[in-house]
Amino acid sequence: MDRLQAVDFVRRFHQEQPQAGDAADAERRIREVLAEIDRTGTYEHTPAELAFGARVAWRNAARCIGRLYWRSLVVRDLRHVTDADDIAAECFEHLRLAGNAGRIRPVVSIFAPDRPGRPAPRIVNDQLVRYAGHRTPDGRWIGDPRGAVMTSRARELGWKRDEEPFQVLPLMVQERPGTAASRPEWYELPDDSVLEVPLSHPEHPWFAELGLRWYAVPAISDMVLEIGGVRYPAAPFNGWYMGTEIGARNLADAERLDLLPVVADRLGLDRSSERTLWRDRALVELNVAVLHSFQEAGVTMADHHTESERFIRHIAQERRQGRPTPADWSWIVPPLSASTTPVFHRYYDPVDPALRPAFLARGS
Template identity: 60%
Template sequence: METTQCVTAAHKAVAAEEFIRLHHQENPDEGDPRPRLAAVREELAETGTYRHTDSELVHGARVAWRNSNRCIGRLYWNSLRVRDMRHLTGADEIAAACADHLRAATNGGRIRPTITVFAPDTPERPGPCIWNEQLIRYAGYPATQGRRIVGDPRNTGLTEAALRLGWPGGPGTAFDLLPLVVQGCDDKPRWFELPRDPEVVLEVPIEHPEGDGWQDWGLRWHAVPAISNMCLEIGGVCYPAAPFNGWYMGTEIGARNLADEDRYDLLPAVARRLGLDTASERSLWKDRALVELNRAVLHSFDRCGVAMADHHTEARRFMAHLEQERRKGREVSADWSWIVPPMSGATTPVFHRTYDETERSPAYVHHPQAHARARGEPLV
């Protein structure tokens, strides 16, 4: 299997120097950057890559969060807990470390922003790869004749791939946990069940604050959104397996995962439960159902003591982040279409302004191979 580098060899030296200078500039205790730059240049000349120091890895991962144009929750970027697992290359040990990541991040519901960094790509071999979009995802069983997709339609490709790899499947509910599909260095993909332990996979039953029998729907969602199919790129070095998480903003679940027509598509069912007139969109039944679904998500996480932000609070925090970075003399890039919440956007302060969309490094970048694998094409 050929290695897929995020940057060309020619660009790596430039990217490495830019990052080392940035690291020393923002961490003056590191001293004069010139000796470190000389060492990196020598290592690049000999091996075609270089190894980050512990402090470089931590700072690089945190700055990648700071640079994440699509993330509204960057105010606490410098609090990211970095787990250095670069010595792990095998699928079984990576899967176990991913479970440990979830255990540390879940923290009994007091979610801690965490990243676990596995072995990088090198000229000799690619780093490991996690096929899952997130460490915790629900299966989407393909539609059969006369039957709709069961579960999350977003995950039909990965579900089919896992089944082809030998996963027996779950009980066939709308919320069957997918296994991790991990490809170690110089290895074939393998599947691993996550431990059935709430310390690892904490799930929140979704109920409405006014009751109304929502509990009989069996709705739930997992507590930790741990992105696992993006590559962490620091100074020209790519870490293709580097799962990271913050905490959920309520609209990610209530206005997207459970509400989108190509996901769980619950708005019609919520409207029926509320007795709304769905004959015409001018009744704003979708808007009213969306609000109640999001109320249910926030209420449920609060009831279970699981950390979650609402979109109004997170928008104010992002404005505080902008001001904090301005005082540091740093420009904040952002993608307006992602920063503005998918519900009541105009009621939040992030709506009424424009943003520089420059992409900066270090960064979390989408790894094309991971996307193809998540769709189950091809299975290699």
């Protein structure tokens, strides 16, 4: 346990949350925390500290363009939930709450922290919702290649894959990592927990015939939430999609669903040369379809121009508070029409790997 991290976090909490008390209250809490660390090797956050830490971790997320609303993050304190069945049930409830009948809410569900000699449960999946993917004997892909590793893992556990291109993977929960009984349990996601949007185009009826769809809640589930030196290895969290995440990456990348050639051919574009810019033209129409479909379904989604303007507002707000806004340019700048957005033509505060609280890649 990093005692300095614990002290720094408690001081920041009291500095930014006046209702927590004055400087004397902060020093009193620090003494409590340090004494608890001396006794047990760790300490327990108060509910208020936990909620503040989770929100600041989102504020510190250098790869996220949607941080303007970090204060609105719904924090579910589930530290008492350690049984795999119960964790799965709470993950499904997370998806229902976040889906919110289409009005997507940013939510984080925080399960038990690691303790000295007692690693806490883990969620194996990288997202709570992900489509399966596998390669056929003739080399074709069915589903999403990004889901191939999790598909193989789930099959090893006894899950049955089918040939449906948008088959939702089961949730896999490892209740006792690092022990002889560390084999994950798997759970099919209930239908009412997975909000999906069928994709169509406002001008091309043939687009709906492609049978495409995508899920509405992008809930990351394989990152560790670290707050004041305490690590929460199961803390799935979500915002809402920006259209290009689906239209310019998930559906378009050659190593994902690789739909640009399909869309270009249906549009009648000339693919004989890259100079015809067929990829660019197909990419725009693919993104038009995604934005149109989510709007028609009444599901929250941001376009990359609006979200870029919001991020500039976020930077200005943070500057007024005397705080830096670390940002990874390659993640902040949208993958479509990048130079037409205000986030393209500027530099950002450097990313500090030591900045905490933070959502961290597992193993870091």
